[in-house]
Amino acid sequence: MKHALLPIAVGLVVLMGTSCGKTPEAKPADQTRDARREARTAGRDAAKTAGETKQGPLTIGVMPKLIGIDFFNATEKGAKLAGQELGVEVVFDGPVTNDVQLQAQMLETWIARKYDGIAIAPNDPDAIAPVLEKARKRGIKVISWDADSKPSSRDFFVNQCTSRSVAKTLMDVMAEGVGLNAKYLILTGSLTAANQNIWMAEMEKYRQEKYPGMTNLSETPKASEEDQALATQVTTDCLKTYADLQGMFAITSVALPGAAEGLRKAGAAARVFLTGLSTPKTMREYVHDGTVKRFVLWNPVDLGYLAVYAAVATAKGELQPGAASFTAGHVGACRVEGDMIILGDPIIFDKSNIDNFDF
Amino acid sequence: MTRRAFLSREAVLLYVLLAMFAGFSVFVEGFLDWFSLFERMRYWAIPGLIAVPMTFIIATAGIDLSVASIVAMSGILLGLLYRDAHFPIAAASIAAVAVGLCAGAFNGGVSSFLGIPPLVVTLATMALFRGVAMGLSKGQPISDFPEGFLWLSQGDALRVPVGNAGLVTIPVPLFALAAAVAVGWVLMRRSWVGRFTECVGENPIAAEFAAIDVRRLKFALYAASGLVCGVAALFNTALYATAKADTAAGMELEVIACVVVGGTRISGGQGSVVGSLLGLFIIGILRYGLEMAGVKSQYVIIVVGGLLIATTVFNEWMARRRGVKG
Numbered sequence: 158m159k160h161a162l163l164p165i166a167v168g169l170v171v172l173m174g175t176s177c178g179k180t181p182e183a184k185p186a187d188q189t190r191d192a193r194r195e196a197r198t199a200g201r202d203a204a205k206t207a208g209e210t211k212q213g214p215l216t217i218g219v220m221p222k223l224i225g226i227d228f229f230n231a232t233e234k235g236a237k238l239a240g241q242e243l244g245v246e247v248v249f250d251g252p253v254t255n256d257v258q259l260q261a262q263m264l265e266t267w268i269a270r271k272y273d274g275i276a277i278a279p280n281d282p283d284a285i286a287p288v289l290e291k292a293r294k295r296g297i298k299v300i301s302w303d304a305d306s307k308p309s310s311r312d313f314f315v316n317q318c319t320s321r322s323v324a325k326t327l328m329d330v331m332a333e334g335v336g337l338n339a340k341y342l343i344l345t346g347s348l349t350a351a352n353q354n355i356w357m358a359e360m361e362k363y364r365q366e367k368y369p370g371m372t373n374l375s376e377t378p379k380a381s382e383e384d385q386a387l388a389t390q391v392t393t394d395c396l397k398t399y400a401d402l403q404g405m406f407a408i409t410s411v412a413l414p415g416a417a418e419g420l421r422k423a424g425a426a427a428r429v430f431l432t433g434l435s436t437p438k439t440m441r442e443y444v445h446d447g448t449v450k451r452f453v454l455w456n457p458v459d460l461g462y463l464a465v466y467a468a469v470a471t472a473k474g475e476l477q478p479g480a481a482s483f484t485a486g487h488v489g490a491c492r493v494e495g496d497m498i499i500l501g502d503p504i505i506f507d508k509s510n511i512d513n514f515d516f
Numbered sequence: 517m518t519r520r521a522f523l524s525r526e527a528v529l530l531y532v533l534l535a536m537f538a539g540f541s542v543f544v545e546g547f548l549d550w551f552s553l554f555e556r557m558r559y560w561a562i563p564g565l566i567a568v569p570m571t572f573i574i575a576t577a578g579i580d581l582s583v584a585s586i587v588a589m590s591g592i593l594l595g596l597l598y599r600d601a602h603f604p605i606a607a608a609s610i611a612a613v614a615v616g617l618c619a620g621a622f623n624g625g626v627s628s629f630l631g632i633p634p635l636v637v638t639l640a641t642m643a644l645f646r647g648v649a650m651g652l653s654k655g656q657p658i659s660d661f662p663e664g665f666l667w668l669s670q671g672d673a674l675r676v677p678v679g680n681a682g683l684v685t686i687p688v689p690l691f692a693l694a695a696a697v698a699v700g701w702v703l704m705r706r707s708w709v710g711r712f713t714e715c716v717g718e719n720p721i722a723a724e725f726a727a728i729d730v731r732r733l734k735f736a737l738y739a740a741s742g743l744v745c746g747v748a749a750l751f752n753t754a755l756y757a758t759a760k761a762d763t764a765a766g767m768e769l770e771v772i773a774c775v776v777v778g779g780t781r782i783s784g785g786q787g788s789v790v791g792s793l794l795g796l797f798i799i800g801i802l803r804y805g806l807e808m809a810g811v812k813s814q815y816v817i818i819v820v821g822g823l824l825i826a827t828t829v830f831n832e833w834m835a836r837r838r839g840v841k842g
Contacts, residue, residue, distance in 0.1 A: 224814070225814075248810070250812050250813055251813065252813060253813060253814065254765070254766075256762075256765055256766075257756070257760075258763065258764070258765075261559075261756065262559050263807065263813070265552070265555050265556050265559070266556070266804060266807040266808055268552070268555070269546060269549060269553075269555070269556070269808065270808060270810075281657055281758065281760065283657055283659035283758045284657065284659075284756035284757065284758035284760060284763075285756075286757065287666075287670055287755070287756065287757050291555075347655070
């Protein structure tokens with residue numbers, strides 16, 4: 158046992174020795190680095206004008222809420238594509254859990270690496286603000302996307318679509334699917350989920366304006382806590398409890414496939430029209446077997462693409478607050494409202510188009 | 517004697533740290549920027565503070581898994597007292613620290629006076645305190661703390677000349693960390709507390725026979741851990757300008773990792789506060805260096821895990837060798 162450990166220790170010592178031996182060589186590198194730092198500081202102090210004395214392509218750091226899930230993998234594709242088109246380097250990285258503190262620490266590194274722009278989907282709008290404000294003070298342009306941060310901590314917010322348009326699209330799909338007198342239920346994530354609560358409020362407002370004949374069978378939405386199995390169970394229960402149920406909204410990307418599973422098991426797809434928000438990848442089988450006919454989402458690839466276009470344009474000083482619209486490559490002209498850039502209207506997915514989307 | 521000092525575990529850790537630092541400085545462009553390094557160190561003060569009492573607890577062969585949950589609970593209480601009960605921020609801070617102390621005393625009381633293993637007790641309170649934080653705040657973050665309070669973590673003090681980088685300001689939380697380590701070092705190496713602590717970890721029965729009040733000592737250590745977590749909660753809240761129930765997620769493991777890398781044996785009997793500080797810096801520098809080198813976060817985790825394995829194997833080897841030498 159002891160002998161087995163010896164080589165490791167020796168290896169460590171050797172490693173230490175070699176690294177130490179290289180220290181003297183650090184000097185010339187240090188000097189050039191110092192010179193560069195001085196130049197940088199001087200530049201920063203003298204003029205904070207956009208597009209400073211910067212050689213080489215811009216570097217844009219793009220940070221999702223977390224890495225390794227379908228939705229953000231899709232946004233990465235768009236971000237990288239935009240980077241290629243614009244000839245900038247795009248670094249796409251984020252924490253492995255949706256932890257705002259890990260995001261903040263990674264951003265410290267990005268500030269130290271002197272990125273030209275940062276585009277972030279923050280896990281918490283307030284907790285991320287101090288570090289973003291620090292970045293802005295250092296002359297880095299900041300874009301928030303997917304979710305907003307405190308307005309004072311970023312230059313622009315790239316919003317997938319307004320809550321109004323999400324609500325409107327969902328209600329219109331329901332009206333087409335069931336009719337003007339639909340009796341429906343809403344399945345949400347957790348009862349405190351901010352995005353979902355805003356959408357539900359907008360849906361109710363739109364219902365009163367446009368579809369007064371429709372009825373929401375339960376004022377309090379059903380909660381599925383971002384748990385697919387729970388969504389299935391809640392759906393099964395609702396099918397039994399509400400005999401006159403005609404339609405159902407499942408408005409998180411996890412709740413919709415869960416609800417679809419419940420509907421399929423109960424064989425109730427003909428009686429209850431299910432729609433909501435989710436990714437085509439997870440919904441493909443339910444659309445093809447007819448359990449879900451139509452559902453809604455924005456395009457995450459385009460969202461990542463637009464975020465990078467906005468970050469680059471802001472870093473170059475081409476996009477200033479007050480612009481009425483912003484044109485981003487193949488996405489085209491996007492509406493700008495104050496300091497919010499809107500990707501556009503949500504997409505409706507059905508049998509005819511679902512196979513065209515790879516996210 | 518001097519030979520021993522140069523080959524002590526702390527010294528070896530220091531060599532590793534210096535070697536890593538030198539290596540990153542040479543090979544990673546932009547690493548050696550004191551301004552950015554200090555900005556990053558701001559974040560280390562919080563786990564660093566908690567690592568001090570954790571060193572003592574692990575030296576008694578115990579563990580405190582509830583530290584991060586206490587940070588969250590104290591932070592939420594601070595926020596609620598300030599925002600909803602309109603306490604002055606100082607009073608709310610004192611109350612938050614007191615809550616940390618009570619939580620730690622609860623851990624210590626249940627584990628030492630009821631004789632339940634601390635792993636079980638703090639595993640339970642880890643969930644319990646986190647749950648209280650969630651329940652009290654209803655899962656909603658609390659922000660809008662006064663500027664003066666934020667200074668605690670976001671402020672700078674004392675401009676010092678560092679190398680040829682000119683004057684660099686030191687982040688405020690690092691002073692708290694330095695103070696905590698100093699107090700910890702004195703207690704561990706220069707007072708009966710450290711001797712008794714290591715004795716209890718080495719052999720609790722022998723300690724009992726040596727007229728050490730083992731239960732009271734353990735109770736006091738867990739209570740102190742809670743107290744420090746309460747203080748850490750202030751820094752944590754100020755750093756993010758937000759009190760959140762899910763804050764500091766997984767920080768207990770981060771703290772334990774620092775202590776273990778620092779050479780404190782998880783089986784008890786030996787503790788080094790300075791070692792824990794070096795462990796904190798080794799892990800921190802490794803992460804920062806790899807991130808500066810543009811390594812993706814998935815791979816950073818792998819390297820940090822590898823470092824943990826390597827150091828524990830190395831520590832074990834050192835301990836055995838010493839044991840053989842007598």
